[in-house]
Amino acid sequence: xxxxxxxxxxxxxxxxxxxxxxxxxxxxxxxxxxxxxxxxxxxxxxxxxxxxxxxxxxxxxxxxxxxxxxxxxxxxxxxxxxxxxxxxxxxxxxxxxxxxxxxxxxxxxxxxxxxxxxxxxxxxxxxxxxxxxxxxxxxxxxxxxxxxxxxxxxxxxxxxxxxxxxxxxxxxxxxxxxxxxxxxxxxxxxxxxxxxxxxxxxxxxxxxxxxxxxxxxxxxxxxxxxxxxxxxxxxxxxxxxxxxxxxxxxxxxxxxxxxxxxxxxxxxxxxxxxxxxxxxxxxxxxx
Amino acid sequence: xxxxxxxxxxxxxxxxxxxxxxxxxxxxxxxxxxxxxxxxxxxxxxxxxxxxxxxxxxxxxxxxxxxxxxxxxxxxxxxxxxxxxxxxxxxxxxxxxxxxxxxxxxxxxxxxxxxxxxxxxxxxxxxxxxxxxxxxxxxxxxxxxxxxxxxxxxxxxxxxxxxxxxxxxxxxxxxxxxxxxxxxxxxxxxxxxxxxxxxxxxxxxxxxxxxxxxxxxxxxxxxxxxxxxxxxxxxxxxxxxxxxxxxxxxxxxxxxxxxxxxxxxxxxxxxxxxxxxxxxxxxxxxxxxxxxxxx
Numbered sequence: 001x002x003x004x005x006x007x008x009x010x011x012x013x014x015x016x017x018x019x020x021x022x023x024x025x026x027x028x029x030x031x032x033x034x035x036x037x038x039x040x041x042x043x044x045x046x047x048x049x050x051x052x053x054x055x056x057x058x059x060x061x062x063x064x065x066x067x068x069x070x071x072x073x074x075x076x077x078x079x080x081x082x083x084x085x086x087x088x089x090x091x092x093x094x095x096x097x098x099x100x101x102x103x104x105x106x107x108x109x110x111x112x113x114x115x116x117x118x119x120x121x122x123x124x125x126x127x128x129x130x131x132x133x134x135x136x137x138x139x140x141x142x143x144x145x146x147x148x149x150x151x152x153x154x155x156x157x158x159x160x161x162x163x164x165x166x167x168x169x170x171x172x173x174x175x176x177x178x179x180x181x182x183x184x185x186x187x188x189x190x191x192x193x194x195x196x197x198x199x200x201x202x203x204x205x206x207x208x209x210x211x212x213x214x215x216x217x218x219x220x221x222x223x224x225x226x227x228x229x230x231x232x233x234x235x236x237x238x239x240x241x242x243x244x245x246x247x248x249x250x251x252x253x254x255x256x257x258x259x260x261x262x263x264x265x266x267x268x269x270x271x272x273x274x275x276x277x278x279x280x281x282x283x284x285x286x287x
Numbered sequence: 288x289x290x291x292x293x294x295x296x297x298x299x300x301x302x303x304x305x306x307x308x309x310x311x312x313x314x315x316x317x318x319x320x321x322x323x324x325x326x327x328x329x330x331x332x333x334x335x336x337x338x339x340x341x342x343x344x345x346x347x348x349x350x351x352x353x354x355x356x357x358x359x360x361x362x363x364x365x366x367x368x369x370x371x372x373x374x375x376x377x378x379x380x381x382x383x384x385x386x387x388x389x390x391x392x393x394x395x396x397x398x399x400x401x402x403x404x405x406x407x408x409x410x411x412x413x414x415x416x417x418x419x420x421x422x423x424x425x426x427x428x429x430x431x432x433x434x435x436x437x438x439x440x441x442x443x444x445x446x447x448x449x450x451x452x453x454x455x456x457x458x459x460x461x462x463x464x465x466x467x468x469x470x471x472x473x474x475x476x477x478x479x480x481x482x483x484x485x486x487x488x489x490x491x492x493x494x495x496x497x498x499x500x501x502x503x504x505x506x507x508x509x510x511x512x513x514x515x516x517x518x519x520x521x522x523x524x525x526x527x528x529x530x531x532x533x534x535x536x537x538x539x540x541x542x543x544x545x546x547x548x549x550x551x552x553x554x555x556x557x558x559x560x561x562x563x564x565x566x567x568x569x570x571x572x573x574x575x576x577x578x579x580x581x582x
Contacts, residue, residue, distance in 0.1 A: 005406070012403035013414055015396040019459055020414075023452035024421040027432025034435060088328055091321035095314075105325070112332055114513045115559040118536045119552035123335035126342055126352045133338065133353055164331065176468065196317070217423060225425030228519065232540060242427050242520075249431055249524075261428040272423050 028265065035258035045254060053259035062244075063260070070241045073155070073230065074223045077162040081219050082212065084163065085170025089211075090204065093178040094186075106175060113168045121161045121229055128152035128160070153235025161233045162223055169222070170215035177211035178204070213279040217272050224268055340556070343549035351544060362550040373535055375551065382532035383558075385446050386515040389454050393511030394504055396455075397462030401470050402496075404463070422460035426520030429453060434524040449525035457521055458514045462507045469503030498577075502570045509566040513559065 035053055038046040057063050088109065096102040112120060127133045128151040135147040150156050181204065189199050205212075227243035241264050248257035342349065346357030366375055404411065421429075433453045437444050444450070477499065481491045497504075519533040526534060532555065539548050 006408045009403045009406060009408035009411070012399045013408075013411075016400040016418070016459060016463070017414065019396065019452060019455045020417045020421055022436075023433060023456040024417065024424065024429065027429050027436050028424065029432075030436045030439065031428060031432045084324070084328055087321055087324055091318075091325050095318045095321055108329060109332070111560075111563065112336065114509065114563050115336070115556045116517050116533065116536065116552065118517075118519065118533060118540065119339070119555060120336060122540060122548065122552065123339040126338050127335050129352050131352045136353070164335070167328070167332075196315070217419075221423035221425075225423075225427070225520070227427065228537070242425055245425075245431075246427060254435075257431075261425065261431075265424060265428060268423055268425070269420060272419065276419070 031258045031261055031265075034254050035262045037255050039253065039255045053255040054263070056256060057259045057263065066239055066241045066244050069230075069238050070224055073158055073162065073238075073240070074220055076159045077166060077223050078216060078219050080159065080163045081167045081170045082216065084167045085174055085215060086208070086212070088167070089171050089175040089178050089208075092175060093181075094204075106171075109171055110168060117165055118228070120165060121232065124157065124161055124164070124233070125152065128157055153233065153237060155234060155238060157233040157235075158230050158238060161229045162226075165229070166219045166222060169218035170212075173214040173218075174208050174211035177208045181207045210279045210281055213275050214281055217275055220271060221268055224264065336552075336556070339549040340553045343546050343553045345546050349546045351546065351549075362546040363554070365545070366547045366550045366554070373530065373538060375532075375535060378530050378532045378535035379554075379558075381446060381529060382516055385450065385454070385531060386512045388447065388451060389458055389515035390508050390511040392451075392455060393458045393462045393515075394508050396459055397466045397507050397511075398500070398504060400459075400463045401466030402492075404467065405470060405475075418460045418463060421456045422464075426457065426518075427523065429456065430521040430524040433521075437525075443527065444525050445527040446529070446531070450522050450527070450531070453521040453525045454515045454518050457518060458511045461510050461514060465507050465510055466503065469500055469506070473499060501573045505566050505569050505573070509562065512562055516559075516562075 034045060036049050036051065038048055038050055038052070040046055092102045092106055096105060125132070129135070130147045130149070130152070132152065134151060135144075138144045139147065185203060186199055189203055194202070225242055227240045227246055230238050230240040231243055241260065245257045245261050245264075248254075248260070338353070341355065342351070342353070343362055344358055344360070345355055345362065346359035347361050348356040349362065350356065404415070430453055433449050434444055437449050442448065473496070477495055478491055481495045486494065517533055518531075519537060522531055523534060523537075530538070536548075536551060536555070539551065
């Protein structure tokens, strides 16, 4: 019985594995193999084992700059999406009294998720540009004399575009875990004399932990794996790890690029497994 | 914690009801602060997008910023007729067809996987870890890996082989996670009842599980479609010689500095809204029919 049961489970799971093995496991292995090969300089790979590619990547000052920039944007984006996402979800779950209205407002937050990310990023250009809406409004009001240059094609614009795209990844899981908090627990805490801050600290935050963890995984992995927003919104002023990877690939420097990609992937996996160690997401979602 | 003080507290609560979000009476100051924050978020979310939709309706003098110059459909015509903007029509066509294939596979496979994950089975943690890994792996790296793999085997990359697989490695983990959330609201007793009444496994799935989960499956379909329709990093190196829509938009952002770009934004958003509308409409239809059947 037990054997046939696990057979059935594997039968159900086999289509998923048929996608994950050839399109996740094997490609990563191919990149791993490429990272220990030598290049002939013309895009060809010479199959000899070498760790020189890792040596080159790890000893280059450029690498540390790239990682510094990428980690900086990841942390800033994570911080602002978490702040916004947490309080937006909190507002919808605990402050909006009409449940139908709460669902409606929630849907309003999610609609842009289903539209093109690139278009949403570009849409900041007419606002933040030198002659954009924000600058002309500020000039008009006499608050500034010269257009603010830092608004577009800067680190600021990169963070704005990321937060705009990714806050939804925080709102949805946090909303989901907050909605499951039994309101009677909160009421009981109030009646037992807890302050609002205590309730936040001792009830809401711990019980939203799985949502926060899931949201953080999404935001951090997307920002660290992205190059497009940094490239366009910084106007070429900032680089990213994956951006450099892409440049290397376009000049056929496969082994170096692969080594850098493997390092990034390992960092991401370690980060995600650390987060997953603190919360059992699978259990949290399924129960 | 003993039970006595708690029951006292509950009794008191009936008398002086002042919860964090009281169901009636005056609202705490935090309500107004958070309502302000929420409004700010929604404006920041929609404001910029609305700006580019408006700017896409300028006439031939139009530029990339306000003020608005004239009112016409010039840039929409430009978008679909000019050579310099690339093959937008073909890109739409390819992206939508690919997204439909991805959607169908995502719904079926996510459903099957969620069925498997309801029970523990040998190796389930490995499958789950692979799924999360596939979700968080940098898309471009994975795309290049797929490209190199196809190259090594000697197959040309093309939309319905390499790009399809690369996109599924992104839409499936999403779909399964959504199915987890959907399944958590499914009561296993219904399934047991069906079995007790003599239903076969297939009958149980077809007559009990699928109808109950139908709205959730529509949500998975919506995920599958949009994630594929908008997928960029994984498709870049796997789509073969012809561009999908996001790749087309990408090359336009680097080459085109006219409101054509905004016109493309407007058109693709209209398509997205049609898809969302269709999905929501289907869910409402299912719920209505279910309500009618129950009464």
